[in-house]
Amino acid sequence: MRTQKFGTNGPDVSVIGQGTWYLDRGDRKAAVAALHRGIDLGMTHIDTAEMYGDAELVIADAIAGLPREKLFLVSKVLPSNASRRGTITACERSLKRLRTDHLDCYLLHWRGSYPIEETVAAFDELVAAGKIRSWGVSNFDADDLGEMLAIAGKGKIACNQVLYHLQERAIEHAVIPWCEQHGVAVVAYSPFGHNDFPSSRSKAGAMLQAIADAHEASARQVALAFLTRAPSMFAIPKASSAVHAAENAGAGNLKLSDSEIAALDKAFPRGPKPRSLPML
């Protein structure tokens, strides 16, 4: 599994991680086994949120007994809890549910109505207390990131987690360039389009499949390799079976050629810059 530096000051983190939204809805044993298999294969970056029902509890079962320093655990505070005190209480709740003493990164899930100064002050307090190692944001457009940077100062925002898949490339217009300029990791969520992965019966899907065949890989592995083609980019697919997790981990060593990247760029066009950042 390829790893790369997570933001300016972060550790090396697996380029392919594991999402956990809806992971609590199906067979819990299978979900724990999926996370386990993924971790075994190097997908040690695990993404969750207080919003994801019991996902934090499923993760706690999956990581019980594993060396904590090998994992990169991320959770998120809901905007409705992101006041100075609310952020701290929400983080402590997540730590308890995950049965761990710290998060590697803690994110504001999306921008809400609490002043971001308050959330930043809480994040700084959590860092000082050793409860989080770093913090970041999610669903922030370039102008929101600029505001956050002005408040927090350089080198503080570890990542921006954003919607990014072959059929939704809006972040390429302004968000990725901003993040690369300021040393902020870009984490692609819903990298398979949530539940809308291109069919090989479509023209673009057939091209994706042809590239996959050339690498003896799967179309999903090629999609993940495309989304993590730059040193700033990570992806967090969610899988509820060990078979799916293993397939996704296989993307961690797949390198596409420049001509394959150009072909995918053409088959799945970026499109014009939307007025606001798309999110799920």
Ligand code: NAP
């Ligand atoms: P996703 O990862 O794009 O897609 C998940 C779907 O793909 C599931 O139906 C899953 O099926 C299927 N899948 C996964 N691996 C597969 C494989 N190898 N072969 C066939 N199917 C496969 O969707 P997502 O869950 O929306 O996004 C990923 C993660 O990003 C979330 O879980 C969450 O952690 C994060 N996220 C963050 C935000 C935010 O606002 N920050 C928003 C959305 C998502 P199975 O479950 O059956 O394996």
